[in-house]
Amino acid sequence: MSKVFCISGSIVNSLGTDIDVHWDNVVNRKTCLVQHKIDRDILTYISCLNDFQWNELREKYGHHYTKCALLCIEAINVATKGLKIDWNCTAIVLATTKGDIDLYSPANNPNQNALSFFSHLSAQINAFFKQAMPAIVLSNACISGSQAIQYGAALLQRENIEHVIVCGVDIMTKFTLTGFNCLKALSALPARPFDRDRDGISLGEAAAALVLSKKDLPFNQLQPIQFLNGFVSNDANHISGPSRTGEGLFKAISMTLEGMTEKVDAISLHGTATIYNDDMESIAINRSGLDTIPCFGIKGIYGHTLGAAGILESIISLCSMSNNTIPATVGCSNPGTSQPINILTGTVYTQVNTLLKSVSGFGGSNCVLLFQKSNM
Amino acid sequence: MFGFKTINTAEINLSGDVPELEVQLNDLYSSMNIQYPKFYKMNLLCKLGFLTCEKLIPNDWKRDVQPAPDKIATIFFNKYASLASDHFHHKYLHEDQLPSPSVFVYTLPNILNGELAIRHGWTGYNAFFAAQNEEEMDYVLHNARISQVFDYVVTGWVETDLSRKKIFARMKLMEVTTNQSPLKDEKQVND
Known part of the structure; x- marks a missing residue:
C-alpha cells in the first residue's frame, strides 16, 4: 500500500479562505457564529456567507454555478494553489448531506423532480476542472466528510491516480434549519460542545478541501x-x-x-x-x-x-x-x-x-x- | 488481490403515484410474512430497500454461514438521493406548516443503511454514494473494500424516481474472495 500524505487543505466559510486566518481564529477562540432568526420567534446561531461574499464568488467563477459548486470550486482552487496538479491523474471525491437542496423550490426550478442535487453538483465540478473522471459523491450524513477521506485514501492506491482531492460541502438553507429546529436540536446560543449546560447545535455553512498525495510533501508547507x-x-x-x-x-x-x-x-x-x-x-x-x-x-x-x-x-x-x-x-x-x-x-x-x-x-x-x- | 462473488440477487420494480406506491409496498410487506412494525414508519426509499433486502438474504444463509455482523458492509447507490422525503419536507415549508421530525430524519439517503443495520444487526462499513450511472458501482465497491476490510457486501441501486413515477431496487449479496499469494504478501507487510 502507498502511504497517503495530506499535503494541503482549505476552508471556505464566512471567515474567508485564508487557512492562516482560520487557524489564528481557532487559537484565539473567535467564533464565526452570529445570531439568526429562523422564523417567528425562533432564534439560533449560524455561520453563513453574506450576499457580498456570494457575489464575489459569482463574479469570480460565473453566475451559472450553484452555491455548493461555488464553494467547492473555491475550496479546491485554494487547496491546490501552488501545487503541481495533473488533473488527468487527479480524482475528486465530494461529500455532502444535501448538496444543492436550495434548488428545490418551484420558484427556482420548475423541473425540480428531474434534478439530482448530487450529480448536478459533481457535473459542475467536473466541468470546471475539465476532468474526465466523474467526481463521486458520498452522502452518509455527518460522517460524509471523514468517510470521503478514508475512501479517497483507498482511491489513491490506484496506479493512475497521483492526487485525490476530497471536498466536503453543505450550504445554509431553510430546509436544513427548519429540519433541525423541528428535531428540537438547535441551541438558542452558540453551540457549547461538552459543556454541562450544552443544549443543542449551531449550524454552519462551509466547504473544505483536502489534497491527498502519494508524495511525502509537507502539509501547508510545514511538515509531512x-x-x-x-x-x-x-x-x-x-x-x-x-x-x-x-x-x-x-x-x-x-x-x-x-x-x-x-x-x-x-x-x-x-x-x-x-x-x-x-x-x-x-x-x-x-x-x-x-x-x-x-x-x-x-x-x-x-x-x-x-x-x-x-x-x-x-x-x-x-x-x-x-x-x-x-x-x-x-x-x-x-x-x-x-x-x-x-x-x-x-x-x-x-x-x-x-x-x-x-x-x-x-x-x-x-x-x-x-x-x-x-x-x- | 480480491474479487467479488455474487451469492444472491433481488429486485423490486414498482410504478405509480406516491400513495399508490405506499399501498403496493405495504401489500408486498404483508405478503412476505415479516413481523417488523418499524417498517410502517419508513419512507419510500427505506421501505423499498428494506423489502428488497428481505428478498435478498436467503433464509438459511445467516444460519449456515454465520457471517460476523461487523464484516457485512452495506453500500448503496442512486441518483436522486432521498428526493421523495425532500419533497414532503419541502411541502411543509412551502405551505407554511410545521415540519415533521419523522419526515426530516428520512431526508438523508444513508438512513437506509441505518435501517438495515438495525434490522440485521450489521455493524460494519456502510456508505451511500450518489452516482451518475450503474457502471460506476463496481469501481466504487472495489475502492471501498480497499478502504476497509469486509467479508460480505449487500449492495445495489435503490431509487425513488418520482418524476417518472418509478421506484426500483436491484441488490446483490456478494462475498469477497481472496486468493492465497497476495494474502501472504499482506502478512509480510504486517511482520
Whole structure:
C-alpha cells in the first residue's frame, strides 16, 4: 500500500479562505457564529456567507454555478494553489448531506423532480476542472466528510491516480434549519460542545478541501503528515439517536488504533453540543482508555458544517499538528459529560505527532481517522 | 488481490403515484410474512430497500454461514438521493406548516443503511454514494473494500424516481474472495 500524505487543505466559510486566518481564529477562540432568526420567534446561531461574499464568488467563477459548486470550486482552487496538479491523474471525491437542496423550490426550478442535487453538483465540478473522471459523491450524513477521506485514501492506491482531492460541502438553507429546529436540536446560543449546560447545535455553512498525495510533501508547507488509518462502523441501534453505550464509536476507535504502539497525542471530537451526542462520545472515549488524552471540538467556532465537518475539522486538526498546539473547545466553560474525558478549556502547546479524529451521524454511522507526522 | 462473488440477487420494480406506491409496498410487506412494525414508519426509499433486502438474504444463509455482523458492509447507490422525503419536507415549508421530525430524519439517503443495520444487526462499513450511472458501482465497491476490510457486501441501486413515477431496487449479496499469494504478501507487510 502507498502511504497517503495530506499535503494541503482549505476552508471556505464566512471567515474567508485564508487557512492562516482560520487557524489564528481557532487559537484565539473567535467564533464565526452570529445570531439568526429562523422564523417567528425562533432564534439560533449560524455561520453563513453574506450576499457580498456570494457575489464575489459569482463574479469570480460565473453566475451559472450553484452555491455548493461555488464553494467547492473555491475550496479546491485554494487547496491546490501552488501545487503541481495533473488533473488527468487527479480524482475528486465530494461529500455532502444535501448538496444543492436550495434548488428545490418551484420558484427556482420548475423541473425540480428531474434534478439530482448530487450529480448536478459533481457535473459542475467536473466541468470546471475539465476532468474526465466523474467526481463521486458520498452522502452518509455527518460522517460524509471523514468517510470521503478514508475512501479517497483507498482511491489513491490506484496506479493512475497521483492526487485525490476530497471536498466536503453543505450550504445554509431553510430546509436544513427548519429540519433541525423541528428535531428540537438547535441551541438558542452558540453551540457549547461538552459543556454541562450544552443544549443543542449551531449550524454552519462551509466547504473544505483536502489534497491527498502519494508524495511525502509537507502539509501547508510545514511538515509531512500521513493519513494512517480510518474505520467506519454502524451502531445498528437507532436511525437518529446516538448509542447509549457508544458501541459503534468505541468499535471504530479500537479498529483504527489496532496495532498502534505510539500514543495518541490529541483527539478532535465531533462535539455537536447536543446532550446525547457529547455524552455518547465521552462514553466511547472513556471505554477506549483515552480519557486522559487532550480532546477538543470546534463546532462552537464553525457550527456543525454537516457534510463538510469531517474534512474541515480534519484540516484544523492538521493545523494543530503542524503548530504543536491543541486548541481550547470554544463554548465549553464547564466540561460536563456522563463520563469524564480531558476536554481542553485552554490552549495547550505540546508536541502533537499523532491525532485521532472522530465523527458520528444520523443513520447510526461513526467514522474515526488517524493522522500522524511522517518523520516519527 | 480480491474479487467479488455474487451469492444472491433481488429486485423490486414498482410504478405509480406516491400513495399508490405506499399501498403496493405495504401489500408486498404483508405478503412476505415479516413481523417488523418499524417498517410502517419508513419512507419510500427505506421501505423499498428494506423489502428488497428481505428478498435478498436467503433464509438459511445467516444460519449456515454465520457471517460476523461487523464484516457485512452495506453500500448503496442512486441518483436522486432521498428526493421523495425532500419533497414532503419541502411541502411543509412551502405551505407554511410545521415540519415533521419523522419526515426530516428520512431526508438523508444513508438512513437506509441505518435501517438495515438495525434490522440485521450489521455493524460494519456502510456508505451511500450518489452516482451518475450503474457502471460506476463496481469501481466504487472495489475502492471501498480497499478502504476497509469486509467479508460480505449487500449492495445495489435503490431509487425513488418520482418524476417518472418509478421506484426500483436491484441488490446483490456478494462475498469477497481472496486468493492465497497476495494474502501472504499482506502478512509480510504486517511482520
